[in-house]
Amino acid sequence: MKTMWLLLLWVALPAFAGEGKWTPQQVLELDPAWLKAQGLQLPPGRLWDAQRGTGLLAGAVNVGGCSGAFISSTGLVITNHHCVFSIIQEHSSPQRDLISQGFLAANREAELPGKGARILVPRAFTDVTKQVLAAVPAGADDLARFKAIERQQKELVAACEKRPATRCQLAAFDGGSQYVLVDSVELADVRLVYAPPRAVGEFGGEEDNWMWPRHTGDFAIVRAYSAPDGAAAAYSEKNVPHRAEFFFPLAPQGVQPGDFVMVLGYPGISFRALLAEEMAERQARFYPRVIDFYGEAIRILTEEGAKDAAGKIAVASTLKSLHNRAKNASGQLAGLARGRIIEKQQEHEAAVVRWAQARPEYAGALVGREELRESLKEEALTWEREFLLNNLRAGARGVSMAATLGQLARERAKPDMEREPEFMERELVRLKDQFEREQKNLFVPAEKRLLQAFVRRAQALGPAERIAAVDKHFGRTFSEKAVTAKINALYATTKVLTLSERMAMFQASEAQLQARKDALLAFGLDLATELTALDAVKDRREGARRRLRPEWRRAVLAHAGKPVAPDANGTLRVTFAKVEGYSPRDGVFYTPQTTLSGVLAKHTDAEPFDVPDKVLATARERRFGPWADAALKDVPVDFLSSADTTGGNSGSPTVNGKGELVGVNFDRVWENVANDFGYNPDVARNVNVDVRYVLWMLDQVENADGLLRELGVRKGPSMPGEKR
Numbered sequence: 001m002k003t004m005w006l007l008l009l010w011v012a013l014p015a016f017a018g019e020g021k022w023t024p025q026q027v028l029e030l031d032p033a034w035l036k037a038q039g040l041q042l043p044p045g046r047l048w049d050a051q052r053g054t055g056l057l058a059g060a061v062n063v064g065g066c067s068g069a070f071i072s073s074t075g076l077v078i079t080n081h082h083c084v085f086s087i088i089q090e091h092s093s094p095q096r097d098l099i100s101q102g103f104l105a106a107n108r109e110a111e112l113p114g115k116g117a118r119i120l121v122p123r124a125f126t127d128v129t130k131q132v133l134a135a136v137p138a139g140a141d142d143l144a145r146f147k148a149i150e151r152q153q154k155e156l157v158a159a160c161e162k163r164p165a166t167r168c169q170l171a172a173f174d175g176g177s178q179y180v181l182v183d184s185v186e187l188a189d190v191r192l193v194y195a196p197p198r199a200v201g202e203f204g205g206e207e208d209n210w211m212w213p214r215h216t217g218d219f220a221i222v223r224a225y226s227a228p229d230g231a232a233a234a235y236s237e238k239n240v241p242h243r244a245e246f247f248f249p250l251a252p253q254g255v256q257p258g259d260f261v262m263v264l265g266y267p268g269i270s271f272r273a274l275l276a277e278e279m280a281e282r283q284a285r286f287y288p289r290v291i292d293f294y295g296e297a298i299r300i301l302t303e304e305g306a307k308d309a310a311g312k313i314a315v316a317s318t319l320k321s322l323h324n325r326a327k328n329a330s331g332q333l334a335g336l337a338r339g340r341i342i343e344k345q346q347e348h349e350a351a352v353v354r355w356a357q358a359r360p361e362y363a364g365a366l367v368g369r370e371e372l373r374e375s376l377k378e379e380a381l382t383w384e385r386e387f388l389l390n391n392l393r394a395g396a397r398g399v400s401m402a403a404t405l406g407q408l409a410r411e412r413a414k415p416d417m418e419r420e421p422e423f424m425e426r427e428l429v430r431l432k433d434q435f436e437r438e439q440k441n442l443f444v445p446a447e448k449r450l451l452q453a454f455v456r457r458a459q460a461l462g463p464a465e466r467i468a469a470v471d472k473h474f475g476r477t478f479s480e481k482a483v484t485a486k487i488n489a490l491y492a493t494t495k496v497l498t499l500s501e502r503m504a505m506f507q508a509s510e511a512q513l514q515a516r517k518d519a520l521l522a523f524g525l526d527l528a529t530e531l532t533a534l535d536a537v538k539d540r541r542e543g544a545r546r547r548l549r550p551e552w553r554r555a556v557l558a559h560a561g562k563p564v565a566p567d568a569n570g571t572l573r574v575t576f577a578k579v580e581g582y583s584p585r586d587g588v589f590y591t592p593q594t595t596l597s598g599v600l601a602k603h604t605d606a607e608p609f610d611v612p613d614k615v616l617a618t619a620r621e622r623r624f625g626p627w628a629d630a631a632l633k634d635v636p637v638d639f640l641s642s643a644d645t646t647g648g649n650s651g652s653p654t655v656n657g658k659g660e661l662v663g664v665n666f667d668r669v670w671e672n673v674a675n676d677f678g679y680n681p682d683v684a685r686n687v688n689v690d691v692r693y694v695l696w697m698l699d700q701v702e703n704a705d706g707l708l709r710e711l712g713v714r715k716g717p718s719m720p721g722e723k724r
Contacts, residue, residue: 018642019679020565021267021573023180024048024057024125030563038576039260041657047574053124053183056659057572059246060264060652062120062184063222067265069653071250071661072710075224075242076193077119078694079651080666081201082320084220087114087192089317089440094309099316102197102612104702111191111223113235116433119224120167120184121244122572128156128170132179143536146543149176154417154424156181161426165232173566174557175273175549182571187242189225189235194707196220196697197612203599205608206323210331210670212590212687214638215599217697218666219689221707248653251660252713254629254636254692257592259579263643263665263686265652267568270676273553276345277373279677281380283336289387290329294322296453297394304446314443322394328647328673335674344678356555365555368548375544385465388458389534392527396451397438402496402524403531404431409510410528420535435506439499447497448487455483469526473519494520568646577643582685584671592641593690595634596624618701627696636690639663645686646676654688663688 022030024047032044048055059070061077064086068079081088085099091112092098105111135152136145153170160168160183167186172179195201200217208214224242227233232242255261271279301319305312336342353369356362379386393400408431411423421427458470459478466476474483495501495518505513505521513521557564565573581592596619603611611619619635629636641654645665654663668675671683695713698704708714 018575018577018681018684019644020563021270021568021575021644021646022565024055024122024572024574025050026563026565027057027574035576039657040262040576042659046659054122054245056246056248057264057574058122059244059248060266060572061122062266063190063651064118065266065268065648066650067648067652067665068119068222069264069651069661069664070224070244070247071221072247072712073244074710075226075244076247076710077190077222077224078219078653078661078664079222080218080664081195081198081220082218082324082666083651084114084117084192084195084222085317085320086437086440087112087117087190087222088195088220089313090115090437091192092313094313097313098195099198099313102200103192103195104704104707105191105193107706108223108241111193114190114192114222116430116437117188117190117222118167118430119187119190119222121187122182122184123166124181124183125571126181126183127178128181129177129179131156132170142543142547143540144543145547146539149543149546150421150539151417154421157426158417169570171569171571172546173569174553176546177550177553177557178566180571185232187224187226187232189233189239191223191225192220193223194221194698194702194704197615199607199610199612200615200697202320202608203611204602206327207608209324209327210667210673212584212640212669212685213594213598214667214687215594215602216638216666216687217689217693219664219694248655248659248661250691250695250711250713251656251658251662252626252692252695254690255579255639255656255662256631257579257581259662260657261577261579261641261643261654261662262657263575263577263641263645263649263652263654263688265573265645265649265665266570267573267646268570268648270568270646272676272678273549273556273567274345274677275369275372275552276342276349277376279336279342279345281376283333283342285383286387287329287333289384291326291333293387293391293457294326294329294394297450298322298326300449300453301446304443304449307445308443311443311445314441315446318397318441331670331673332676335671336677338671339674339678339680339683341674341678352556352559355559362555362558364551368551371548372545372552375541379541382465385461385467386534388454388461388467389527389531392454392531395454396447397442398447398491398494398496398520399451399454399524399527401435401438401502402494402521403527404524405496405502405505405508405513405521406510406525406528407531408506409508409513410532413509432503432506435502436499442497444491444497448484448491451487451490452480452483455487467527467530469523469530472526473523490520490523494518496520496524565644568648570648575644577641577686579639579641580685581640582669582671582683584669584683590640592685593629593632593639594637595629595632596637596693596696597634599637615697615701623700625696625700627692627699629692635692635696637693639688639690640669640685641688642681642684643686644675644679644684649686662691664691664694 048057061068063079066083068077071078132152136148157168167184169182203216225239226242301315305315411419455474456478458467581590583589602609627635652665665688667687669685
């Protein structure tokens with residue numbers, strides 16, 4: 001496997017490649033002269049030392065599914081505002097609305113702990129492909145193949161996590177062509193230091209989401225803490241700021257158009273290895289259904305939240321997530337059509353097929369491709385039913401938690417290594433934290449309407465796709481009056497929404513749950529049966545994909561004759577880019593920077609363009625401090641670069657060739673949403689908060705002198721009364 005990667009990486013290196021989410025090992029295998037020509041001023045070995053299992057890349061951390069970066073040796077981490085929104089929400093109330101007002105800790109004692117918040121610091125990446133594949137018995141069917149790989153995954157992770165404060169992951173690359181064991185230090189004491197007002201962190205709201213020009217300050221700062229001896233530890237008042245070996249100093253000079261930058265982080269998932277037919281299925285069915293399903297949930301939450309101040313806070317985090325997913329789906333559809341991505345994939349596949357047909361050693365690749373195409377027909381038969389069950393957790397929280405309690409009770413009765421991975425002992429602390437945090441998201445009026453919408457959709461399914469739990473508890477035909485009455489009865493008596501009762505249920509056996517005679521819990525238990533059966537179907541399908549896709553990808557990679565970075569899978573990646581604008585359509589060109597003047601121009605005194613008073617006053621007085629750009633004669637707010645990013649890169653550090661932080665990635669432009677399926681250098685642009693806007697907010701707006709000193713951008717002794 002390593003030989004194949006080396007061959008691909010040294011052949012036909014392009015003059016400049018924005019395309020590619022490169023792994024740490026691949027970066028080491030790239031030509032150092034080529035990297036230097038792009039603008040990297042550090043030796044590649046400074047980025048990652050494979051022998052030590054560390055390097056500057058270890059300064060890029062995983063923040064609860066987002067990315068982030070250490071920016072001081074004292075544990076300060078910068079990420080996106082939306083990535084730590086749950087911490088802000090956790091400490092907000094109608095009386096102390098930190099969501100609207102923002103938050104700045106006056107000192108370390110005032111920093112706000114985030115329940116369940118975790119930061120993962122990468123430590124080692126080990127190729128275990130041979131070990132994983134050797135665990136599959138000869139002649140195993142697809143379900144047995146999947147179970148054998150899953151069992152090996154559990155064993156490898158368990159052995160890896162014997163080391164204290166360690167979180168490990170077995171990551172599959174190229175559909176199972178390669179397996180890498182990722183070893184990370186887990187920091188479990190994370191506290192909020194600074195979050196701007198929501199009207200800064202989300203300026204422009206959904207109207208500007210995925211758009212350019214952008215003027216959003218989507219950043220926040222947290223601090224990781226460790227035990228006094230330096231070991232990772234759970235929250236304690238005795239803990240001290242984590243000593244980060246690697247961090248990214250801030251670059252007050254910022255960036256200019258044409259500058260080289262790198263975006264480091266943990267991109268979640270991309271789909272470039274899919275077949276054209278698989279892409280077409282997402283275009284024809286998946287994304288339209290996401291827009292419809294999530295759109296209805298958004299309308300419900302918006303309407304119910306508008307009726308109650310506490311309810312508005314409760315639904316805020318869920319609404320934010322749903323809005324992002326729904327708009328992403330719209331962008332995917334637009335991009336797939338505009339970029340002719342599926343047609344291009346068909347052409348590319350045809351070229352690989354012709355190439356492979358002339359080479360007998362790739363006969364298996366052709367068979368694998370055909371079997372993958374055939375499998376789509378089976379999945380189509382129950383697609384609508386599976387979509388509803390797969391998105392159960394995007395609906396009513398009470399129902400989702402009831403179903404999870406049912407699954408947990410049944411899985412806990414098994415030996416740990418035989419459980420579904422999400423219910424193993426290593427996951428229960430996180431699941432318990434999630435169950436506690438959900439209390440802040442519960443709003444019963446919205447819950448009831450979301451459940452009604454789910455039931456209506458389920459009752460409309462055809463005979464072959466029925467959800468038995470819905471038919472049993474609500475009947476087979478939708479009647480608004482009857483369903484509403486049954487839902488009211490469920491919520492009138494359930495204890496699932498009561499935190500203390502729910503946490504007691506968390507420890508209960510299935511028999512104990514049944515003995516409660518809780519109607520909502522009973523519905524959840526029946527849904528759990530459906531979900532478990534569906535998991536078995538999905539496991540068999542995934543086993544088939546792990547058998548077939550590596551064969552096809554082997555031919556694709558060999559045919560490429562140039563570097564090919566694997567699809568995103570939540571592991572650490574690096575992408576190289578330039579600061580540059582783009583043309584979204586004929587006759588229009590977008591420059592790559594926006595400024596405070598643009599913020600003022602968008603201000604309307606109403607959401608989502610209502611600039612907070614203190615920001616407005618400072619900007620209007622042109623109190624720029626040292627943060628104005630000489631060419632722009634203004635404070636830069638956001639900038640574009642041509643990095644190859646996707647979901648999960650939210651909060652990624654954008655750094656210059658010296659390894660200094662110049663921005664924080666938070667979005668892509670609308671024309672680039674379908675980048676998940678194929679990179680288009682003409683429109684592949686990610687959106688970053690300029691570090692100078694971060695510093696301007698901390699300096700001129702917040703007077704956070706102590707924090708600026710800690711970040712190394714303000715010299716001299718602390719002054720009386722200064723904030724930090």
